[in-house]
Amino acid sequence: MSNHQELLIRTPDDFSFPENLEYLSRSADECMFHIQDSRVTRAIEVDGKPVLFVMEENPDGILVTLTGEGDEVKAGVEQFVRDWLDLGRDLMPFYELGERDPLLREAVRRHRGLRVVGIPDLFETFVWAILGQQITVAFAYVLKRRFVETFGQAIEADGVIHYLFPSAEKVAGLDPEALRELKITGRKSEYIIGIARLIAAGELTKEGLLALGDDRTVEHRLTAIRGIGPWTANYVLMRCLRSPDAYPAADVGLHNALKLVAGLDRKPTLPEVEAFAEPWKGWRAYATFYLWRYLSSESEQG
DNA sequence: GTCCAGGACTCGC
DNA sequence: GCGAGTCATGGA
Numbered sequence: 001m002s003n004h005q006e007l008l009i010r011t012p013d014d015f016s017f018p019e020n021l022e023y024l025s026r027s028a029d030e031c032m033f034h035i036q037d038s039r040v041t042r043a044i045e046v047d048g049k050p051v052l053f054v055m056e057e058n059p060d061g062i063l064v065t066l067t068g069e070g071d072e073v074k075a076g077v078e079q080f081v082r083d084w085l086d087l088g089r090d091l092m093p094f095y096e097l098g099e100r101d102p103l104l105r106e107a108v109r110r111h112r113g114l115r116v117v118g119i120p121d122l123f124e125t126f127v128w129a130i131l132g133q134q135i136t137v138a139f140a141y142v143l144k145r146r147f148v149e150t151f152g153q154a155i156e157a158d159g160v161i162h163y164l165f166p167s168a169e170k171v172a173g174l175d176p177e178a179l180r181e182l183k184i185t186g187r188k189s190e191y192i193i194g195i196a197r198l199i200a201a202g203e204l205t206k207e208g209l210l211a212l213g214d215d216r217t218v219e220h221r222l223t224a225i226r227g228i229g230p231w232t233a234n235y236v237l238m239r240c241l242r243s244p245d246a247y248p249a250a251d252v253g254l255h256n257a258l259k260l261v262a263g264l265d266r267k268p269t270l271p272e273v274e275a276f277a278e279p280w281k282g283w284r285a286y287a288t289f290y291l292w293r294y295l296s297s298e299s300e301q302g
Numbered sequence: 303g304t305c306c307a308g309g310a311c312t313c314g315c
Numbered sequence: 316g317c318g319a320g321t322c323a324t325g326g327a
Contacts, residue, residue, distance in 0.1 A: 133309040139325060140308080185323050187311075229310045253308045292308075 003069050007078055010061040014091045016113020017057040023117055023293060029141035031148045031163055032124075043155045043162035046076030050155050050164060053077050067157075086115040086242065094244075094283045101279055103261045104287055107294035116289045118239055122206040124165040125240035126195045129232045130188050137253075146182040171196035191227025198225065206240065215243050238285040247284035249273050257291035260298065 011017070018038075025035050033042035039056040051073055053066035062085075066077050082088060098108030119125040127147065132140040151166035151174070171193060179189035198204040204225075212218050215237055222233035230250060237246035248254065255267045258276055262268065268276065280287040 129308085130310095132307095134307065134322085135309095135324065136307040136326075138307090142325090183324065187322060191310085227310070231309055235308075248308075251308050252306085256308095288308095 003067055005066050005068070005074050007064040007066065007074055008058060008061055009064060009078060009081055009087065011087060012090070014095065014113060015085070015087065015115065017062065019111055019114040020085055020117060021057075023114060026296065027138065027141040029138070029145045031145040032165065034160055034162065041157075041160070041162065043157075043164055044077070044080055045164055046073050046080075049073075050153070051077060052155060052157050052162060053081075055081060080120060083120045083242075084118050086118060089115070089244065091115075091286070094286050097280065097283055098290075103258070103276060104280070104290065106261070107290040110297065111290055111293050114290065114293060116238060116242075116244070116285055118242060120240065121165055122204070122209075122236075122240055123168040123171075123196065123199050125236050126199075126228075126232075127165075127171075127192055129235040129239075130191050130195070130227055131184065132235075133188070133232065143182060143184055147179070147184070150178075150182060168196040168199035172200040188227070194226055195228075209241055215246055218243075238288070244286055245282050245284045247277055247288060249277070251288070253292050253295060254288055257295040260295060261291065 021035070021038060021040070024030070024033070024040060033040050035041075039054050041052065041054045043050055043052050045051070046068070049068070051066055051068045053064050055062050055064045057063075062081065064077060064081060066074065068074075095108060095112070098104040119128060128140070128144060131143045131147070135143075148163045148165060151170055152163040153166075155162045155164065174193055174196075176186060176189035176193055179192060180186055184192070195204070209218050209221065212221060215234075218237055218241065219230065219233040222228045222236060223230060228236075231248045234246040234248040237243040238248065249270060255273065258264070258268050258273060259266065262276065277284050277287065
């Protein structure tokens with residue numbers, strides 16, 4: 001196979017491939033990549049063309065094998081993986097904070113090396129966040145899979161079908177009824193198509209949002225869009241725009257995690273949720289992500 | 303049957 | 316500006 005290339009991405013000391021793999025493995029309904037034998041296979045688009053790559057742990061970092069020729073493709077895949085796993089971030093300040101903080105300590109110790117796994121594509125992040133509003137994560141995965149399998153581009157390799165996330169352009173032209181058939185609620189269908197149209201029209205871009213600067217400005221811009229409330233805006237800031245401090249304070253999973261680590265006999269109130277996070281300022285997205293992870297690892301043990 | 307899930311909108315006051 | 320009702324599906 002002459003069109004394969006290898007790429008070794010060196011990872012920082014505070015990166016754990018198994019911890020991130022564990023997070024990526026959390027749903028059998030995940031459709032944007034496949035995991036087998038500790039190897040992750042995924043299709044992405046680089047310069048408008050589909051590229052398939054496999055990543056696996058290596059003594060020196062992450063070994064990536066990709067299909068496609070040329071340095072541009074290789075660079076595109078490397079950039080994607082770096083963004084996906086937030087490899088450019090130094091977590092030492094967060095770990096020092098975690099050691100001092102009784103609410104975070106156990107989560108940080110247990111899952112050290114975990115990154116806020118990102119969703120590099122803006123449209124995908126919005127769709128995933130909107131689908132996840134008010135329903136269980138498990139059901140959100142089912143809805144995402146239906147959506148991707150129905151509207152995404154399929155790429156077959158070695159008997160396995162991989163998907164590119166549906167483009168905003170394609171979804172912009174859909175009727176809400178087409179999403180309703182997948183059991184996505186009518187309102188969410190409208191939200192998703194509305195966002196797709198803004199993105200397809202170039203009125204909403206990742207670069208444009210990043211250029212706004214601080215989180216509060218982005219949140220204000222996003223919550224002006226129908227279907228985007230404070231939770232979704234902060235979720236997008238965390239997973240796509242890479243703010244380490246975004247804080248989805250209304251998140252039910254966060255509330256349950258805080259109830260657990262703070263030893264409460266009820267869920268915390270919103271003021272309490274804000275107060276708990278006061279010492280985490282600068283790292284609230286990381287704190288949230290670790291608490292989510294901690295909560296799911298606790299509930300797995302029954 | 304009831305309640306809850308990684309919320310947001312709409313309406314009435 | 317704030318509280319209650321509504322959306323809609325699926326699992327416990």
